[in-house]
Amino acid sequence: AALGTQARAEAALPEEELAPNTWEEVTGYCNFYEFGTGKGDPSEYAERMTTEPWSVTIDGLVDNPGGYSFEQILSEMTLEERIYRFRCVEAWSMVVPWQGFELADLLTLAGVQEGAKYVAFETLYRPSEMPGTIYKVLDWPYREGLRLDEAMHPLTIMATGIFGKPLPNQNGAPLRLVVPWKYGFKSIKSVVRITLTDEEPPTSWNMANPREYGFYSNVNPEVSHPRWSQASERRIGGGLFARRQPTLMFNGYEAEVAALYEGMDLSEYF
Template sequence: MAHRWQNDLTHKDITPEPLFWNRRKILAGLGGVGLGAIGGGMAQAEASPLEPNTWEEVTSYNNYYEFGTGKTDPSEYAGQLTTSPWSVEIDGLVDRPGSYGFEQILSEMTLEERIYRFRCVEAWSMVIPWQGFELSDLLALAGVQAGAKYVAFETLLRRDEMPGTRYPVLDWPYREGLRLDEAMHPLTIMATGIFGKPLPNQNGAPLRLVVPWKYGFKSIKSIVKITLTDQEPPTSWNMANAREYGFYSNVNPTVDHPRWSQATERRIGGGLFARREPTLMFNGYEEEVASLYAGMDLTKNY
């Protein structure tokens, strides 16, 4: 069975931008869903064609409440965010705690940075070519200690540049968390760009989390702090409404959100009356990640 990603592509293999727009040359991962590591020598999975969404769709339909609750608010207001210089504080149960500059991180990751394409699902879906590196590689810079069980994240809080944070929509700053084995999985990446370009502000510049089997739930943007801990960390949506948002928040068509169903999805770009398609368990990555939850009741641990 074909895999949805490969770990043998580097910056030398990145597809020139014009090829991104030649959609007939872009193939998806297994069964027409998921991820294919793509580059100049694009990995050809046994798959049916799956077109990526357009730049306009990817950059103008976003959830980023620090800039407003509307889907177009981030593209309208995020341009005022200052993203350079940037640093990420890594602390907690690590051997080398400290502030890691974004350029330092990139210099360490140059040989490992890849292009990934994930199929991203919430109640809607789109296909996005992400540029980035595995989160596990970043954590290795700080040295994960044996007692660590969870990874906590925080987003930048800068009220003068983030108009949405002037309102108590959430308890700012935005917080997210993963269990350590979820964070160390090779599908869990830190994204630095899309379509071979630096990440736009509205998409979470300069560094954001992408967890494809949790997309729409675990997508923290503009990260400034990462903490390794032995305790399950608080997360913003769980703090705001624990009934609707559990800590695990997997894409699971058998567990409905109290206000909508995860059973089907609508592709962004297909129009208002686009046909809804069945949502796949773990967003189509069941073979790769189901073992992380062996023995767990995913209805209870949603």
């Protein structure tokens, strides 16, 4: 089923559009504010982050709560490659070849209890290794969340690598979420906690500025950010004269995910 999803997603657009960006682009142009707000800060400072040992606490409405070591998770999951479009809320985009596993498999391992409606995620918060956290750019630790059906969707993965290599720290080592139809900030990095809840969890950017960043944050060319249009985007790597390209509804994954939002006013639930 998983490979089928990838094939479908790729078939939705001409092949060349999903030609991945380069390693340099994907690892050198990042938002990871725990290491600074500049696009180059994460690649400069993130190597300070200790990622071994790494453990993810899975708690809340699950049958098997507790700490899951990264190795334990890897041994239980099947890794596969997913080439996804990645659209930042700042109106730039990339194509990234991820390796990872479906979040649904991990949640099934933990045993989702009846009554769970949302999944909350938390990034590592370790000020001694994260120079960007001396400023309260956001209310640390970084938090994100999904509705349970979004989390269980086959396109939603936990990535452990890019380009066939382990995730570099600046890209969210050792384990991060990737939700390809949402703005990039939803794809929370360096995850240390996953909590199943029955209430919509607070999320960092929404807390910082609820007018600009909604809980859903689905890529939507028709709903503009209050400070800029989301109708078009610039693919990273085109140089000084790169043309903008139109932004696709749900970042090009409309056929796969539109049903999740049937009957919802997407300009209200943005």
